[in-house]
Amino acid sequence: MQQKIHFQRRDRDNLGSLNNRGDAGIYQRMLMLPCNDRADDLPCAQPIAQLIAQLIAKPGIFMSKPQYLQIKDALANQILAGGLAPNDKLPSERLLGELYGTTRVTIREALVQLEANGLIYREDRRGWFVTPPRFRLNPRRTSNFHQIVREQGGEPHTELLEKSRQAVPPALMAQLQLKPFDSLFLLKRLRYANGRAICYCENHCLPERVPGLLELDLNGSLTEIYQAHYDLHYARMQVRFFPTALPDEVAKALGATAGLPALRLERLNFDQHGRVLDFDLEYWRHDSLEIEVDTQD
Numbered sequence: 001m002q003q004k005i006h007f008q009r010r011d012r013d014n015l016g017s018l019n020n021r022g023d024a025g026i027y028q029r030m031l032m033l034p035c036n037d038r039a040d041d042l043p044c045a046q047p048i049a050q051l052i053a054q055l056i057a058k059p060g061i062f063m064s065k066p067q068y069l070q071i072k073d074a075l076a077n078q079i080l081a082g083g084l085a086p087n088d089k090l091p092s093e094r095l096l097g098e099l100y101g102t103t104r105v106t107i108r109e110a111l112v113q114l115e116a117n118g119l120i121y122r123e124d125r126r127g128w129f130v131t132p133p134r135f136r137l138n139p140r141r142t143s144n145f146h147q148i149v150r151e152q153g154g155e156p157h158t159e160l161l162e163k164s165r166q167a168v169p170p171a172l173m174a175q176l177q178l179k180p181f182d183s184l185f186l187l188k189r190l191r192y193a194n195g196r197a198i199c200y201c202e203n204h205c206l207p208e209r210v211p212g213l214l215e216l217d218l219n220g221s222l223t224e225i226y227q228a229h230y231d232l233h234y235a236r237m238q239v240r241f242f243p244t245a246l247p248d249e250v251a252k253a254l255g256a257t258a259g260l261p262a263l264r265l266e267r268l269n270f271d272q273h274g275r276v277l278d279f280d281l282e283y284w285r286h287d288s289l290e291i292e293v294d295t296q297d
Contacts, residue, residue: 067100067102067106068106068107068109068110068113069110069113071096071100071102071106071107071110072110072111072113072114074100075090075110075111075114075119075120076114076117076119079114079119079120079130080119084130085130086130086131086132086133087129087130087132087194087196088129088130089126089127089128089129090111090120090127090128090129090130092127093107093108093111093128111128115128115260116260116261118131118286118287119287121196121256121285121287122256122257123255124255131287131288132196134287134288134289134290135148135149135152135154135193135198135288135289135290136148136152136289136290136291136292137289137290137291137292138291138292138293138294139237139239139241139291139293140293140294142234142235142236142237144221144222144223144224144234145158145191145199145201145221146158146220146221146223146224147221147223149193154193154194155193155194155195156191156192156193156221157191157192157193157195158189158190158191158192158218158219158220158221159189159190159191159192159219160187160188160189160218160219161188161189161190161253162186162187162188163185163186163187163188163214163218164185164186164214165183165184165185165186165207165214166183166184166186167182167183168180168182168183168184168204169204172204172279175268175276175279176204176206176276176279177276178206183207184204184205184206184207185203185204185205185206185207185210185213185214186202186203186204186205187201187202187203187205187218187222188200188201188202188253189201189202189203189218190253190254193288196288197253197254197255198254198284198285198288198289199282199283199284199285199288199289200250200253200254200282200283201280201281201282201283202280202281202282203222203278203279203280204278204279204280204281205277205278206276206277206278209230209232209271209275209277209278210226210229210230210232210278213225216229222278226277232271232272232277233271233272234269234270234271234277235270235271235272235274236269236270236274237267237268237269237270238267238268238270239265239266239267240265240266240267241263241264241265241266241291242263242264243261243262243263243264243286244261244262244263244264244283245258245259245260245261245262246258246259246260246261246262246283247283250262250283254283254285256285260285260286261286262283262284262285262286263283263284263286263289264281264282264283264284265280265281265282265283265284266279266280266281266282267279267280267282
């Protein structure tokens with residue numbers, strides 16, 4: 001008897017492309033093979049395996065990429081070859097669609113892939129830009145954000161978003177050695193490198209260690225403020241970091257898309273006297289930071 005072998009639509013489309021390559025005979029035999037209807041006799045199994053082997057051996061079959069991936073690869077090659085420099089703005093999605101002869105939906109798919117790979121980033125109402133090199137962070141050092149950026153040739157800036165005094169969160173009570181109904185200073189700040197917002201930070205500070213902190217100008221390095229006004233400096237840290245996704249509030253502050261990959265960094269800081277000084281919670285853009293540790297340090 002003649003029994004049809006059914007394929008998913010995508011597979012049939014791929015096989016159908018064989019007609020354009022002079023392989024119509026293989027295509028027809030794949031779709032219609034002689035099979036015995038007895039359960040204990042499968043004479044069609046071997047011919048199918050042989051034909052699949054023939055197809056795999058032919059270059060290009062089953063290997064074609066969707067158009068958005070081809071566009072992604074083309075743009076990635078431009079960036080990696082130096083044709084586009086860090087912070088260069090990409091053409092608009094409309095213009096890219098015209099250049100590649102496709103729709104904005106396809107272009108957006110390609111750009112989102114490049115963003116996930118860390119090669120480009122988007123700014124609201126401004127467009128897409130080539131991502132600059134990542135900054136390096138060594139958790140074994142007590143360098144602050146401003147020092148790290150300056151040492152690596154960047155220009156740092158910190159913007160205070162919000163400051164308040166509030167009850168200590170239960171999750172931080174033990175780490176900060178506080179009791180229920182104790183309070184702390186909460187600073188929400190945004191950190192920039194070369195004009196680009198790359199890190200959202202929440203500083204949980206102890207009022208008894210830094211009284212009057214909320215009255216100071218907090219648009220700068222907290223490390224320098226501690227040193228200048230309280231004669232305190234960071235001497236030791238306990239650091240924990242892991243990949244996550246940008247929460248809504250953080251993404252809005254960074255001008256990024258909620259749900260994008262991010263690096264969450266938690267840091268419990270101790271002063272030169274061995275006492276807890278503060279706790280930091282940071283969200284870094286996934287394309288802005290790399291962790292570098294030398295065990296011999």
